[in-house]
Amino acid sequence: MGDEARGARGALRIGIDVGGTNTDAVVLDAADRVVAKAKRPTTPDVTGGLLAALGAVLAELDRSGTPRDVARVMLGTTHATNAVLERRGLGRVAVLRLGAPATTSVPPLSDWPGSLRAAVSAGEAVLPGGHYVDGREIGPLDRDAVRRFLDGVEADAVAVTGVFSPATAEHERAVAELVADEYGLPVSVSHEIGSLGLLERENATVLNAALYGVAGNVTGALAGALAEHGLTATPYLAQNDGTLMTTEHAARLPVSTIGSGPANSLRGAAFLSGVSDAVVADVGGTSTDLGVLTGGFPRESAAAVEIGGVLTNFRMPDILAIALGGGTVVRDHAVGPASVGYRITEEALVFGGSTVTMTDAAVAAGRVPPDGEGWRDRLGDRSEGFRDTLERAVAAADAMVADAVDRMALGRADRPLVAVGGGAFLLPPRVPGVSGVVRPRHAEVANAVGAAIALASGRVDTILPAGESRSKAIERVKEEAAARAVAAGADSSRVEIVDLLEVPLSYLSEPAVRVHVKAAGPLAR
């Protein structure tokens, strides 16, 4: 992969990340330098803000005389999240579980909020099929029963969840084939989407099937925007574990685009700082998200993740959010949780407004952003009481940060804190529990950088015998994970296993282990 190869496909990459307040975009050159960056307000329809941020960085390229030689555009977006939260644009899903007579005590979607279930479900059935933990069939697959169920529903897509499919997927595959051949409907199969834990995996599979239309809209909007700007770049979407997938892949697994923001900001922080083991604080306008980088990847949460009131077993970054941001309102004896949010540039004292914010308190304490020269003078002469209030606010904020860092650091004090986000200047020069505070350049757009530099990945979660055949079986699982990474867009010659977790299982006839493998690699050129 010489520079020649880069030149042939374009030298630039654009990363775009849609956040709650702002949509950020960056352009990286072939040497991974930031050559353009922009922040635009996130719009209610998401697409508007995305187009504005993209247009802004392209205009900056034009101004600097850099050709629009863009090979790839990577997008981390909240389209899917918003669709679920607002029950908007969701497809009707035929929900099929294979496992009867097992599992009937808790039918599909039992724990869904009524309004989401009404918006999504075209009908639910628990039919014979699925497997035991040891791979035996619970019952044979009844294809006619599947047909009878599908004949009786009006659906845009089908979601199929088989008991123990992460270990034995053949029934799910057979149904997917039947649906595609005979009904021509898109199908979500649970073994491609989640890990063990039937109800959580089923929920994610149904959400995935409901989001096919939304995924089409996102990829359509992105393709349209690229065409409008005369770009021939290949588009990618960011997913919740900090890796990328092609738009074709995203069209099949739209649910994994949910929650990509925190992962992008963690990966961007690792890239910009050059530190791969660190605590990361992303300070925004309203809140600060803390996460942990281990070997350059986000540490994942052990707890189940809820999306729109539905429990799923996604592996998401372990994030601790605290109510502290640049727009956090300061009162006599309290800091936040209220915030002026995106109105900070009108309301904060340093911007000529009349609300005392954390930005003002930080500036008074001599903490100013790189572009904040002269801000301190704007605060003018104030009473001693007022200066006291600001000092107390800074002390309180520093204590909040120290407490949050301590919660996330798991007792290790040898790693630095990487400060990113538009409000990173709020953080003190020294924080207890970390070896130092790193403030990389371009930290305010770390999330968009994270999208631009992300790898493609694949993962497998299954159960294997613990005996002599174990090592061979694990090799096969590694190959499967690598194949999935390649399917998501990774370069097959540079895929590596980045995570391997083995957990022994108890109370089984044959000793067995649960194995989780993740493979990742740079995008194929």
Place this chain on the structure above:
Amino acid sequence: MKIQASDVAALARGCAVLGTGGGGDVRTGALAARRAIQEYGEVPLVRLADLPGDALVVPLSGIGAPTVSHEMIHGEDEPRRIAEEIERIFGRPPSAVMSSEIGGANGVAPVAWAAQLGLPLLDADGMGRAFPEVQMVSMYVAGLPADLVIMSDVAGNVVTIRPVDGLWSERLARAVCVAAGSHALMADYVLTADGARGAVIEGTVTRALAVGRATDGAADPLGALRGELGAYELITGKLADVERRTAGGFVRGTATVEGTGADRGRVLTLELQNENLVAMAGGRILAMVPDLITVVDTETAAAIQTESLRYGQRVTALAWPCDPLWRTPKGLETAGPRAFGYDLDYVPVEELAAHG
């Protein structure tokens, strides 16, 4: 009183608190309970005194591997087949369902099983908390013979075991469970109402409900929970370390809590073995099994299972007295500190607190 769908959340919270860190996740059982009440109607909660002397009470529990129970959930017909087998053996149908273990998953799932059978739930259980082994039940302590086990699996099989003693009961039931895919429903010690008197721990469903409701909407959830339980607060602080090791088929471990606020400078260590078993601070024991020790989130007072303990959590450890049955010589022999391998003479938590 009848258990309604709206009671299930409080019951599940209470069962988690009585689970002393173990007993399994209450979520799936709570979903099954709500669904069964909606489908089959509310579940009457009856006292032993409400039942005729020869009425049959079925203690039910799910057994198997936790990983399997989260994937291959119970079928809806499993309780019915056990009830049919009981009728075949005894010549009359059961009159009530009982939870074998009020702490954790097996405390809330019996609501679903009772609803599916159209039977009332007995306001009692066999532990008053959670324990890891099958023989650690009040029926065993009371000297009832372990001579009948009925199991029902997802495929529809029913297995009746007539073991010669508790050891065989455990050994055979485990073998059947493994063959059935490592997950089954089990009836153990089928009782008459007369036989159950003194052999079960009464009032525990009502207690779990009250414990769960105490924190609901409370301004001070921790204070409300402590008051409802009559619990001693062992420490409030931060989880500083959790060490886990697998030994003898059970996960053992030690959790360390560093005191904060008024407890600053104190350190509590907690010995774990599926459940929280022994609490120590400053070289002194503060509470030990079979008294109940539960770690809760300091802010919400929600119980935290031993497998979910993580560094940095802000927690409070609470301890309170067990049922008097566990303090008898046979009770302590069955589930006292020595039954778990700790070379300790049992001292009730209230005496330990009085000397603190």
